[in-house]
Amino acid sequence: MTRRARDGRDEQPLRIVVQNGEHWMRNIGDLAMLSVTLRRLRSRWPGASLHVMTSVPALLRAYHPDVHPISDGRLPGFLAEPLSAAASRLGPSVAGFASLGSLRAREELRRVVERLRKRSVAPEGVPAEEAGPDDGGPDISTRPAVAAALRDASLVLAIGGGYMNDVDPWQFHRTLDLLQHGIDRGIPTAMVGQGFGPLTEPALVARAAEVLPAVHLIALREDRVGPSLLAGLGVRAERVLVTGDDAIELAHTVRRDALGAGLGVCLRVAGYSPVAVRSQEAVGRAVRAVAGEFAARLVPLVVSEQGSEDRRSTLPLVAAYPDVAPVQGRFVTPQEVARRVGRCRLVVTGAYHLAVFALSQGIPVVGLSSSRYYDEKLHGLDAMFGGHGLHVVRLDDPALEERVASAARTAWERAPEVRAPLRERASAQIQLGKVGFERVFSLVDEPSIR
Incomplete structure (x- = not known):
């Protein structure tokens, strides 16, 4: 132009x-x-x-x-x-x-x-x-x-x-x-x-x-x-x-009609998201137990490749399970990762944008947090999706393994009923995002309104 x-x-x-x-x-x-x-x-x-x-x-x-x-x-x-x-x-x-x-x-x-x-x-x-x-x-x-x-x-x-x-x-x-x-x-x-x-x-x-x-x-x-x-x-x-979140539109666009069958998992361990070794082990035991109960494939998911932080924290959680999806490549597109999330019925994640990808497609989430930074990110996301499909668990909870397992079981069972409400909230936010960009466009096209 x-x-x-x-x-x-x-x-x-x-x-x-x-x-x-x-x-x-x-x-x-x-x-x-x-x-x-x-x-x-x-x-x-x-x-x-x-x-x-x-x-x-x-x-x-x-x-x-x-x-x-x-x-x-x-x-x-x-x-x-x-x-x-x-x-x-x-x-x-x-x-x-x-x-x-x-x-x-x-x-x-x-x-x-x-x-x-x-x-x-x-x-x-x-x-x-x-x-x-x-x-x-x-x-x-x-x-x-x-x-x-x-x-x-x-x-x-x-x-x-x-x-x-x-x-x-x-x-x-x-x-x-x-x-x-x-x-x-x-x-x-x-x-x-x-x-x-x-x-x-x-x-x-x-x-x-x-x-x-x-x-x-x-x-x-x-x-x-x-x-x-x-x-x-x-x-x-x-x-x-x-x-x-603007990423909602990308994930919502690749959504599937069929309900997924996998259990997606990602654990973020970083300076801004510290997680004790015993807590990492507890999350692993919980997701493997729940996946086994529902005969689900575990799907390792990676968002951040900085220092391989998501890979190093996530792959050990699924290593001892008999049915694990191959891990994604290191230089994939966000659409590929969103489609991978779409094959899951539930996502357990310490990475914020995997929660965005899942909720945007109507998939419930167990969100893992160890800091105020992640508390605010995940609770803010939950509010934007109407409190329908995101359960936040603190990684410093003394009963962490039981909390994660219980939340995951409930989310797995409720997946069909939360699917439509989550997708409706995603559609509403996509429209709000488009309205926001119209305001951005007007700053250039109609400078008198600044």
Whole structure:
């Protein structure tokens, strides 16, 4: 899509700068939100130039050949573009493993530089896999590729994610810095599919209060925490919408008519989701017992490939069971994972977006939490689905094995009756999401309403 200047000549196409929720593209939930966002943008503005922030340009282009990667490192644009364009013809598996090789080389270079500098740790708050000699700090908006994209931008859009909180200060800062640069240049700015909180760190709260009130639109994925948190930061109510998670649309689109027969399982163990070994073992015993009672196949599910965190935590849970589905590949599409979820009758998960994928298709969920961060994510999701199909179990519960087993048995038996209500709630949220994007589109198409 192009604008027409007053003299009748066509101006440059719309340039949309998209802040991706996870720059390494190793999280299926973030890939799902990106996929839905890009499809919606392309549907409205077919000729627009879409530019997406990423640490792995080749992998981005393998998933989305028609977008332009904005490298958040210091690789010059004239090198990043042809290299990533070539990767778009290879597919995610080839491009993904090539990106991993590049990542390992970068990590080794980082270690050498650290030794030379007598530094033993990455900068505070920086994920180890994202730290390196190119990463001088979270404000990447002054780097050549980013600055060039911002210079002629028609919209700066931060897509959904759970990074506006105390848990991920790196992504928190670089998103707000990018939005601030857009605001300072008079560019329309918006955030969609956002999960806010917990946000208590004084420096983060102060920074949020500086930037967020000037963002033209903030669409939230839940209504339990986000609206009141934003109000406390000074964001006007008319700039806030509750739409649900944008990944709902992707999962709902691949839903099956037939009720699934498998029991899907994923356990997330990470710094922001700590789980004791005894609790991991208890979850494993519970899911194996329930699957055995119903003669169900166990289906290991993976959302995050960062450090293979979901694989390392999940595969041991199913290893001792006689009927286990083959584990998915490392570089699959979110649609493939959503279809895999669709073959389940029940999902037991410590990964938020697997719960989204399941509920969106009418499949009940036992959600596992070990932190306030996950409490808020899962309870917020449950509220958006009307309390019909998500039972949250704390992983520090002294009776964890019995709690998980009991919740799983109940959910398995109730699966047929919750299917329709869950799908109806998914449809309603998809419509809310479309309304939210219409508001985003109007920021560009009708600037007078900002």
